[in-house]
Amino acid sequence: MFVFVLSFLMYLLLVWSGEPIPAFEYGIALIISTVLALSVRSRSNARHFGWSGLNPMRWLGFLYFMFGPFIVAMVKSNIDVAIRIITGNIKPGIVKVDTGLTGDMSKTLLANAITLTPGTLTVDVEEDSGVFYVHWINVTDKDPSGEAVYGSFGDWARRLAE
Structure with missing residues (x-):
């Protein structure tokens, strides 16, 4: 259409x-x-999304996410990355994180939120399992939780897009 x-x-x-x-x-x-x-x-072999994407409450939730938790995380991350660059306290690496997300829209939302946040970059996504490979500026654990890498973004992606 x-x-x-x-x-x-x-x-x-x-x-x-x-x-x-x-x-x-x-x-x-x-x-x-x-x-x-x-x-x-x-x-086209792409999935077709239903009418739920036109729900005004979903759009309001998305706007709240973008101008609330996302902006706060972005500011904190910018400060953290700036301090790490000045002090040289950088331990970069690629970590594997199981997000538990099933929908394409929620995976896309989370991958973009991770990539837009300084210090993290979504490198690859396993479509069938919802596992993300994220380049992280401060690897503190070889098998980190999603909360440690991307904070509450996973909960927001689940709430807004699944």
Whole structure:
């Protein structure tokens, strides 16, 4: 549906010259959009997300996460990384963390939150098991918990996207 609407609107935008668009252009846009949407759908093996993504409470929760816990963690992490760089107290390494997440959206949200936070970088994700490989600036344990590496981000990803 997204490809259909996007291609329909893009075609109309391209043929628009500032004057009303002729009716036959709407017909051409409809035909082209239908063909594009059907061809993309038959080649795509991606999961289709349901209507739950349009829930306003989910969006409000996401905004709260981004401007609340995420910003706080980002500031703390920036300070921590700056201190580690100045003092030279760096013990980098790649750790394996089992997140327990099952949904693609929650894994994506968590991987991006980890990567955007200074001092951590999501290197790889095992899609079937939910295990993340994270490059961490301060490896204190060979088998750390998720809380030690990314804090409460896992709980937020589970709450917002699963």
